[in-house]
Amino acid sequence: MSGGTGYWLIKSEPDVYGIDELARDGVTYWEGIRNYQARNFMRDDMKVGDQLLYYHSNAKPAGVVGLARVAREAYPDPEQFEAESKYFDPKSTPEEPRWVVVDVEFVAKFDHIVSLAHLKADPSLDGMLVTKRGQRLSVQPVEPAHFERVLELAAYTG
């Protein structure tokens, strides 16, 4: 697989759109990001082929449940213009869209979740953003070494 060299963690609530829905759909656009820092990561830094840790939040337990990749770089989030959408933003216009999406493609579901508790307990993951208290950012950059370590913890062999 050619392309991106970046690593990210993306959060999703399994009750809303979990890894099983992504596996079913194959590809989806990552709609509804309404945080400027997360948007900037998607808009400015995510490249096709970048690898994504798929994280379930508001879950029991919370943790990394699989892998995905960026299939298309940032473009305007169509839901921001749809008045009936929960992601509608009246201040955004097609001429100057405020929010973007990327396309996210399913890669794999881990056999076992790598729980948040497990991530926090691993010294080699010190400093990983998701393990920090109060860290709510739903799109986070991940260091390559941390990414590889999470795959080890998942016993993921590709």
Add this chain to the structure above:
DNA sequence: GCCAACGTTGGC
């Protein structure tokens, strides 16, 4: 369900 942490909004 609770509540701490955090981001955004809006009055001034």
Add this chain to the structure above:
DNA sequence: GCCAACGTTGGC
């Protein structure tokens, strides 16, 4: 531009 109020996130 400050900052209190408010709404949301997300672990527990």
